[in-house]
Amino acid sequence: MKNTLKKIASSLNSLMIPLVALFLLLLFNLFRDVSFFRITLDDKGVLSGNLVSIINSASELAIIGMGMTLVTASCGGQDISVGTVSAIAGAVFAKMLLKAFTVITIPTILLSVLVAILVTILFKLFNGVLVAVFRIQPMIATLILYSSGRSIASWIIVDATTKIEDPLVRYIGMTIPGSPIPTPIFITAIMGLVLVLIFKLTNLSLYTQTVGINQGAARLNGINPIVVKLLCFGVLGVCVTLASVIQIGRIGSLTQNTMLADIEMDAILAVAIGGNSLGGGKFRISGTVLGAYVIETLMTTLRSMNVDTSSIKAYKALAIIAVVVAGSPVIKALASNLWKKIREQVFVGTSKEAIR
């Protein structure tokens, strides 16, 4: 009993930063405009409102963040090519669907997604091999696809905008008729669940941490660091493809030039806000997902405050700095010291009372 309580307390503790950030953001909105929290059923029977939009819009970021967390944990570095490789994934998906199958049905969509996942995994393994086998720093290794990914996508599919307006594809990015919840939320939940099951039920979670903390020790204990790292990149490949397909479903077109632009930065940010060390080792996927929601809440708040869109990124930066500084070791130490002092005072105070 005491153990489980301790466990919950420790996990809450490690999720402190994203939870507090989320709480503060929502509190801010509560005072700013209560209608921010209004959720309605719209004419199509779909839940609608800022909170739904946040969870819905953050899906791509959350999914990619999950993979990014694993890569960060095992390699101690980040893959900065997720946005550009998502363009490749989207291009492969669109090409398969439109050129190879030409008919759009549920099986052909699933097959196209599968092919896109396989191709994307290959691209991610390219990154993985550079990082794991050749021991190139992740940022440099992934810089190659970061700068070339969108060109490769343009080779695969020539047109700047490829329209895929089939209702079945749109369901992936919008809502399946009859469901009150947008599909991307389901996809995020399923992906999260699958990862949690895989990593918690097996020793993979432990292996990944071990490799991230000390490769040599991991090898001595019979864990092959290369395999673990490649696996993490492979999972990231799956995440990137899913995010890409959601994006295509959202507007019914593939725009490889702008698709998920700059998402790598937000994904790294989500990992950091989630309380994960960017230097690898211990990780918490739920933290990253919360981090993604923090970022999207922030953006939605700014958008609904009608902040001038050209300066929205500056405001975002300000808020992010606040979050990151609040989560820094120095502030954390200060806070825990303060807490200790308060507790001591209270405790000493009450004990004195008791003596009297």
Place this chain on the structure above:
Amino acid sequence: MKKFIAMLLTMALVLSCFAMALADDELIKVGIINLDPAESGYRTANVKNLQETFTVENGYDATFATATTGKDQLDAFQGFVTAGMKYILVSAADTTGWDEVLENAKEVGVKVFLFDRMIDCDPELYTAAVVSDMRLEGEKAVAWLESLGLEEYKILHIQGQLGSAAQIGRSDPLVEKCEAEANWTIVREGTGGDSWDPNEARKIAEAAIDAGEDFNIVYAENDGMADGVVAALDAKGISHGVNGKVIIMGFDCNAWALEKVLAGEWNYDGQCSPFQANKIDELIKILEAGGEIEGLNELNQIINDETYFAADTITAEDVERYGLK
């Protein structure tokens, strides 16, 4: 030894220069600086048109540079001047910062043509600009809106890449109109920032709808962004197009967009012709023959002839003929 190798290399360089000069004697050396063809349907058509026009068969030795930022473009431009291009064609990412390189080019006798996008500088610094009048496109769109005679104009204004000629030209007439008329209001204004990202447009629209904003017109500054807004409307079950609650306006005339206008899902699409290559080809041939370019305005411009398509007048032939594929 080192000196000898250095001398040998220099000789080789000089000789190869001679050889190149001899080989390319008859071809006209043209350097073309353009933006990324994958940027939009407009750009794809534009780049393709240039590539098909400036060919060896047509008497050109053309070098293409794809540069998406102002700095990369300036570097590419300087490179073309150094490489001894006779003509340089530019579609500028930024409207400012060009004076120095243009003066430099003028000094060494390189002739510069601007296409698609204008630059803020002394018109004497370039030979001619073959451009669309983006402001006129905006004015046409606003005039069309006015012709509808609505009681209330509540506009969701989706701006394109901030600072680009297309964004400024298409924004200004609308903003001015809204300042002048009491029943014209811009409910929300948003932008893709440094891009024309349809998804960014979708998010702006989503935030506006969630905030309970009431709008009856979407003025999006290109087709992709209009499409992004439409996705948000569809997701929230808000009707649009002919007989719908919201009027949808886009620009560029991509084939898929015109089809939407034809189907009545959108109401308006403003044309922006990407085919400047033939005109520039014509102008260069005149200059090569020793002639003078005529018909320029005070900004040294030649304006594309452009129109617009509205849902009530568009025909299937229009889609076929004017739609960018």
